[in-house]
Each structure stands twice: as C-alpha cells, then as structure tokens.
Amino acid sequence: MFLQLFYALKHEGIPVSLREYLTLLEAVKAGLGETVDDFYSLARTILIKHEEHLDRFDSIFSQYVAGSMKLSPTDLSKIQEEWLKYVTENNLTDEEKAMIEAMGGLEELAKRFQELMEEQQERHQGGSKWIGTAGTSPFGANGYNPAGYRIGQSGSRNRSAVKVWDKREFKDLSDKEELNTRNLKMALRRLRVFTRQGHEEELDLDKTIKNTSKNAGFLQIEMVPERKNNVKVLMLFDIGGTMDDHIDLCSKLFSAAKYEFKHLEFYYFHNCLYERLWKENRRRFNNISPTFDVMNKFNDDYRLIIVGDASMSPWEILHPGGSVEHNNPESGLVWMDRITKKFKHHVWINPNPKDMWEYSESTRILKQCVNDRMFPLTMEGLSSAMQMLKTSNKRSTNVSNSEERFG
Amino acid sequence: MSFKGTETYIASNELQVAVNAAIHLEKPLLVKGEPGTGKTLLAHEIANSLGKKLITWHIKSTTKAQQGLYEYDAVSRLRDSQLGNDKVHDIANYIVKGKLWEAFDSEESVVLLIDEIDKADIEFPNDLLLELDKMEFYCYETQETVIAKKRPIIIITSNNEKELPDAFLRRCLFHFIRFPEEEQMKQIVDVHHPGLKEEMLNRALSEFYRLRKVNGIKKRPSTSELVDWISLILRDDLLKDEPEDGKRKLPPHLGSLIKNEQDLMLLERMFS
Numbered sequence: 001m002f003l004q005l006f007y008a009l010k011h012e013g014i015p016v017s018l019r020e021y022l023t024l025l026e027a028v029k030a031g032l033g034e035t036v037d038d039f040y041s042l043a044r045t046i047l048i049k050h051e052e053h054l055d056r057f058d059s060i061f062s063q064y065v066a067g068s069m070k071l072s073p074t075d076l077s078k079i080q081e082e083w084l085k086y087v088t089e090n091n092l093t094d095e096e097k098a099m100i101e102a103m104g105g106l107e108e109l110a111k112r113f114q115e116l117m118e119e120q121q122e123r124h125q126g127g128s129k130w131i132g133t134a135g136t137s138p139f140g141a142n143g144y145n146p147a148g149y150r151i152g153q154s155g156s157r158n159r160s161a162v163k164v165w166d167k168r169e170f171k172d173l174s175d176k177e178e179l180n181t182r183n184l185k186m187a188l189r190r191l192r193v194f195t196r197q198g199h200e201e202e203l204d205l206d207k208t209i210k211n212t213s214k215n216a217g218f219l220q221i222e223m224v225p226e227r228k229n230n231v232k233v234l235m236l237f238d239i240g241g242t243m244d245d246h247i248d249l250c251s252k253l254f255s256a257a258k259y260e261f262k263h264l265e266f267y268y269f270h271n272c273l274y275e276r277l278w279k280e281n282r283r284r285f286n287n288i289s290p291t292f293d294v295m296n297k298f299n300d301d302y303r304l305i306i307v308g309d310a311s312m313s314p315w316e317i318l319h320p321g322g323s324v325e326h327n328n329p330e331s332g333l334v335w336m337d338r339i340t341k342k343f344k345h346h347v348w349i350n351p352n353p354k355d356m357w358e359y360s361e362s363t364r365i366l367k368q369c370v371n372d373r374m375f376p377l378t379m380e381g382l383s384s385a386m387q388m389l390k391t392s393n394k395r396s397t398n399v400s401n402s403e404e405r406f407g
Numbered sequence: 408m409s410f411k412g413t414e415t416y417i418a419s420n421e422l423q424v425a426v427n428a429a430i431h432l433e434k435p436l437l438v439k440g441e442p443g444t445g446k447t448l449l450a451h452e453i454a455n456s457l458g459k460k461l462i463t464w465h466i467k468s469t470t471k472a473q474q475g476l477y478e479y480d481a482v483s484r485l486r487d488s489q490l491g492n493d494k495v496h497d498i499a500n501y502i503v504k505g506k507l508w509e510a511f512d513s514e515e516s517v518v519l520l521i522d523e524i525d526k527a528d529i530e531f532p533n534d535l536l537l538e539l540d541k542m543e544f545y546c547y548e549t550q551e552t553v554i555a556k557k558r559p560i561i562i563i564t565s566n567n568e569k570e571l572p573d574a575f576l577r578r579c580l581f582h583f584i585r586f587p588e589e590e591q592m593k594q595i596v597d598v599h600h601p602g603l604k605e606e607m608l609n610r611a612l613s614e615f616y617r618l619r620k621v622n623g624i625k626k627r628p629s630t631s632e633l634v635d636w637i638s639l640i641l642r643d644d645l646l647k648d649e650p651e652d653g654k655r656k657l658p659p660h661l662g663s664l665i666k667n668e669q670d671l672m673l674l675e676r677m678f679s
Contacts, residue, residue, distance in 0.1 A: 041424035
C-alpha cells in the first residue's frame with residue numbers, strides 16, 4: 001500500500017532504499033502509525049535522512065494522502081486491499097462493478113486517480129471531477145470534502161493532520177541537490193594538507209625505539225601529535241546570469257567541498273569580483289560583505305577557489321562602473337589583482353569547456369589575472385587545480401617542517 | 408514501553424512517534440535541529456521517563472570511533488613489563504572499555520547518547536556502521552566478539568557541521584526538531600516557570616519571536632535561551648510596563664538571548 005509513496009519519493013530524487021521501506025512496514029505492523037498524524041511522523045522519521053528533503057517529503061506526502069484519502073476518509077493504515085474489496089462488494093451495484101472491471105480493476109482506478117491528483121496544479125480540483133464523471137467509484141459518493149482531510153486529528157493540541165505537511169515549514173532547508181558527489185570529493189581529496197599540530201597523542205614508534213636504545217633498554221615513550229587535514233579554503237562562486245546553465249554542477253561541487261574541507265568559507269559574486277561579496281543570494285542587495293573585509297578576515301594561508309564561467313563583456317572587468325548590477329568605483333581588474341596578491345594559492349574553476357575559453361575575451365583576461373591558473377570543471381581539471389593549490393603552497397607557507405603532503 | 412515526554416520536557420507528537428519508533432525498531436535515532444531546541448536533553452528525558460540508565464558519549468573533533476569501543480593501553484603494559492608486574496601476562500588487563508562497550512555490556516537496556524557526532528572526523532560515522540547496525544564488534548586484542556546483551560536505545564545528535572555519510576544515515580531514523588510555535592512554547596515555558604502571568608508570558612514571547620524574525624541575525628535565540636532569559640526577567644521583575652514613549656526598545660538582559668557580538672550591534676543599530 002505504501003509502495004506508491006515509496007516510489008513517489010524515489011521519483012522525486014529522495015534517496016530511499018528498500019531497507020527503509022521494510023523498516024517502515026515493520027513499524028506499521030507493530031502498530032506505530034495508527035493515525036494519519038502518527039503515520040506521517042513515522043514515515044518521515046524512517047524514510048527521510050536530510051532536512052533538505054523534508055519539504056519535498058511534505059509535498060509528496062500531501063499528494064499521497066490527498067490521493068489515498070479520496071478512496072475513503074479513514075485512517076491510512078486501515079486501507080488494505082481486502083478492505084477495498086469489501087467496500088466494492090458491498091456498496092456497488094453489479095453494473096458499477098462491471099464498469100470498474102472494464103477500467104482495469106479497482107487498483108488501476110485508484111492508481112489513475114493518484115496520477116491525476118499528482119498532475120494537477122490545484123490539489124482539490126479536477127480529481128474529484130474526474131471521479132464524478134466516471135461515476136463508478138465507491139468514493140464518488142463522498143465527493144470532495146475538505147473535512148475529509150482532517151481525519152486523524154485528535155484533540156485540539158495536535159494540529160490538523162494535513163496542515164502540518166501542507167505548511168511546508170522546511171522550505172528554507174530544501175535544496176534540489178543530488179548528493180551524488182563522490183567523484184568530486186575524491187578529486188578535492190587531493191588538497192589534503194596534513195599537519196601535525198596540537199596535543200601529542202600518537203606513539204612515535206621510531207623515536208621511541210631510538211630513545212629506548214639510547215636509554216640502555218629502559219623504555220622511553222615518545223609521542224607526536226596526530227596527522228590532520230588542516231587545509232583552509234575560501235570559495236567564491238559566480239552566481240546568476242550565464243552561470244544558471246551550470247547551477248547543477250556547481251552545487252555538486254559546493255556540497256563536495258563542504259564535505260571535504262573542514263575550514264571552508266564561501267561567498268557569492270556576480271560575473272566579476274568587485275568591492276562586494278555576499279553570503280546569501282536571496283539577500284544579495286542588503287546583506288553584503290565588503291571584499292576588503294573578507295580579504296582581511298582570512299589569513300593568506302587560505303586557498304582561494306573562484307568558480308565562475310568568466311563570460312561577460314570585457315568592459316565589466318576593465319572599467320570602473322562596468323558592473324551590470326551596480327556602479328563600481330574600481331574596476332574588476334583592480335579587485336582581481338588585489339585578491340590574487342593576497343591569496344597566493346588561488347585557482348579559477350570554469351564550468352565552460354576549455355576549448356571555448358579562447359573565443360571569449362573576458363575569459364582570456366581573467367585567465368591572465370589568475371596567473372593562468374584556470375581549470376575546467378571536470379574531474380581532470382579539478383584534480384590539477386587541487387594539485388596546483390597544493391604545490392603553490394610549497395614556496396610560500398612557512399609551516400614548520402612537520403608538514404607532510406600526500407598526493 | 409513508550410515515550411510521551413515528561414513533566415519537564417514537552418515533546419511534540421512527531422518527536423514521540425520518532426522516539427517510540429527508535430525504541431521499537433531498535434535503531435539509532437539521529438536528532439537534528441537548531442541549537443538550543445533540546446536535542447541533548449531529549450536523551451536525558453527518555454532515560455528519566457523510562458527509568459533507564461543514561462550513558463553519554465560526547466564527541467569531540469579528536470574522538471575516534473575506536474575510543475567508543477575500547478582502547479588498548481600499550482604504554483602502561485610496556486611499563487608494567489619493565490617493572491615485572493604479573494598483570495602484564497593478560498592483555499585483557501590493558502583493555503579500557505569505551506562507552507559503546509559499556510552500553511552493550513549492561514544487563515538492562517540503557518539509553519546511549521552520542522552527542523554532537525558531526526564534531527568528529529568525516530570518517531567517524533563510517534567506522535561505526537557495523538557496531539550500530541548489528542550492535543556488536545570484535546575486540547582484536549582479546550579475540551572476542553562483544554554483542555549487546557540488551558540493545559541500547561541510541562540517540563545521536565548533530566548540529567550539521569558536517570554532512571553525514573549516506574550509509575550511516577540509512578541505518579538511523581531521523582528527526583528534525585522544529586522550532587516550537589507559540590502555543591507549544593507557552594507549554595515549554597510553563598514547565599520551567601510555572602505560574603507565570605499570562606500577560607507577562609505573552610509579552611516575553613512576542614519580544615522573543617520579534618528578535619527571531621530580525622533579518623540578518625546570525626544566531627537566533629532559541630528555547631533554552633528563552634527559558635534563561637525569562638528567569639532573569641523574573642528575578643529583576645522587569646518587562647512589566649509598556650514603554651512610555653511608545654518607542655520600541657531593546658528588551659532587558661539582551662545578552663542572555665543574543666550571544667553574538669555582531670548580532671548585538673545589529674540590534675542596537677536597529678533599535679536606536
């Protein structure tokens with residue numbers, strides 16, 4: 001019975017597996033989801049693992065319940081095949097039964113109903129109409145009844161069942177982002193800079209042996225701090241405009257980076273770097289972080305990764321006031337120069353294919369700005385970018401000789 | 408055996424269902440939510456209301472999964488060997504049990520809280536897959552398999568500092584604690600400050616929700632801060648009167664609600 005819900009979730013890109021489905025069945029069998037409210041909480045608790053998916057779950061569940069509830073206003077858990085048969089046999093005339101058979105049986109009917117419900121934009125219309133015209137269904141008599149949705153409401157303290165998921169409280173957390181980013185993570189992994197800092201917690205075997213023998217066989221323990229990935233990354237994302245074509249890839253890159261780097265800071269910009277950056281794209285005009293502040297805030301041991309397609313009119317880079325969004329007192333070129341001087345380890349990652357770069361003048365200029373360290377957003381490009389970030393590290397940082405590198 | 412919230416902890420219906428599912432299905436429950444919405448407290452209250460022992464494992468950035476199972480204290484064994492201690496012949500003497508082992512070893516089922524799992528290394532959750540799934544692990548040094556006598560109720564909290572791996576998530580149930588709405592918040596405050604005057608409560612709550620709605624605040628005040636704040640107000644008997652000049656002012660004892668310097672500055676600028 002819940003398979004429809006399961007497949008609807010899967011179809012919407014929520015990672016659910018058979019394992020969770022079986023767990024849900026087990027829980028329902030044990031009587032944990034008696035009312036619709038409880039079933040909603042139960043299904044959510046078992047099937048959903050990321051808060052970003054809660055919003056989509058709510059909307060799918062609402063469709064699902066709308067579909068199922070139309071069958072009969074009763075608790076979901078009680079809707080079983082036998083029960084449906086029972087209704088059919090008891091409430092329908094022979095003529096109606098024959099018509100249902102002709103349409104492929106009750107199950108088929110319910111399924112079509114469901115599909116219709118999902119298709120329509122306005123949840124409460126059309127579906128009921130369809131039922132009305134068909135005139136065969138056992139639930140037609142109920143018609144559309146808004147009260148039908150509130151079944152399962154118990155007492156005044158609980159909010160009505162549907163209201164909870166129709167509110168879609170988790171909208172803010174939702175990101176339509178597939179987390180299939182393992183490859184990207186593997187590429188980013190190249191930028192691991194292991195250092196030994198902090199408490200001495202690991203046994204240094206070599207040194208212990210050496211000192212013990214020096215000590216005429218009397219044990220002398222030597223400890224070292226553990227190896228940790230200490231790389232710090234500052235990412236700047238170009239957003240909006242021509243970048244819309246690459247939004248999927250970029251969000252994958254972002255979620256991979258978030259996973260891999262412990263110290264990750266990110267900001268957005270539009271087309272070219274100017275005096276302002278922002279953290280939330282929704283509030284890009286009233287919640288800005290001045291680029292100067294960002295440059296001052298982070299030490300120069302941060303690795304700078306700029307992600308952008310570098311496609312714009314050269315005017316936008318070369319001239320003050322060239323920005324398409326605001327009047328910038330200093331040209332993008334000045335800012336590019338400043339930031340690349342400040343962050344010596346920098347790369348530009350360009351989602352456009354490499355062979356297109358030379359046809360765009362702005363790309364050529366920006367490539368020069370970042371000292372030719374522009375890489376395409378491919379596995380290979382990303383790997384070499386990370387390699388570049390790491391090796392450019394060698395000449396400038398003076399972290400003590402305890403630093404080790406692994407490629 | 409089911410959890411219904413306690414006198415000092417108001418659990419929403421959803422949360423109750425989630426906890427009961429975790430108890431019944433014997434799966435770990437991963438709890439997320441804004442800081443201060445009672446994630447850690449939940450485990451304490453479950454233990455209280457079910458009359459079970461609580462074992463807490465606080466995760467730090469340096470915590471290793473192995474530490475939850477056991478640690479082999481090689482150093483003291485080496486020392487003992489030089490001092491000629493007889494203990495040295497049995498390796499079991501140098502196995503220090505971790506929190507998970509302790510929980511598995513208990514005759515009664517216990518509540519195990521793994522607090523702030525996202526603080527640990529990226530690989531940390533992956534190292535606990537089998538242990539949480541099968542509730543057993545293998546001790547190499549003594550060559551024994553430790554199996555949970557009674558499967559503990561495991562509550563895991565996360566503040567979302569790192570994403571958790573999918574394989575790990577699949578083994579957990581998940582609950583996201585919503586921020587309480589005004590009605591539920593009243594109940595929560597009532598539990599902590601019984602007999603608070605309705606009028607005062609309403610004013611405090613409206614101030615509180617107003618602060619939460621301010622744009623650009625980094626760390627919005629949450630339930631635990633509200634409770635602290637109300638006790639401060641009660642102590643000083645503040646917030647009784649409407650401001651005389653009708654101007655909106657900053658609430659008193661703002662420091663207990665807003666914990667961030669930039670946020671304080673932002674508010675001061677807004678209300679000055």
